[in-house]
Amino acid sequence: MGVKEVQWSELQRDPKGVAALADAGDVRVRRRDGADLLLTRADRVATSGEGAIATMRALRNLLAHVPVEIAAEALKEEFPWVDLLPADAVAQFVTEFVKAARISAELGQWSVLAEMLRGWSATAMVHTDPELLRQLSGPLGDDFGPVPVPVEDESDGR
Structure with a gap:
């Protein structure tokens, strides 16, 4: 309905x-x-949460038994920007997707997965701009001065 x-x-x-x-x-x-x-209704929320957890466990197990390339192809249908990522990053994306989805399902907080997807989507966008990618991937050209010595914080007992 x-x-x-x-x-x-x-x-x-x-x-x-x-x-x-x-x-x-x-x-x-x-x-x-x-x-x-x-x-x-609260009883429907509880039931749907159980279903989400079961679905994510099944997805995690499924993705663990297929080559990363096949898992990536399946995820690209939903997230076409994955094609913009370098090959080594695609495998990392698949791993992080499964982990974030499982955590989200267990907690009932889908913001964990949403934040992970926003981060990877932004990474894919960086790969569309060669100049921005160069700037973000290269060494810093400026000297920002000496790094101060860490100060012990007596309030936390360290």
Whole structure:
């Protein structure tokens, strides 16, 4: 069943009616003054979390049994920018994808995977600009002066 949509005013006017819709499936509450809200029942969230964890475990096991090249090809269908990465970076991307996806599923926090994907996407963009790649890959030309001696912080007991 698809997501039903209601306006904020409908939720205020008929909360029991909107709750009945949420019993049947997810409800998107549209607001003019902020991001939409998504109403869903807690028991469905718990079940979907279990499904996400099971899916990520299966994906991790599947990717562990196929050559990196095949895993990379499968991921390129969803993330075509992977083609911009050098070959050695593609293998690292696959490894980090599986790790971040598993962590996200276990924690129920998909921001871990999203942040990893943003980082790799930015890396792929750097590889489209030869001058930027040269600047970021080469040695620094400036001397930034001496590095200060680390100071012990007595508050942490070190």
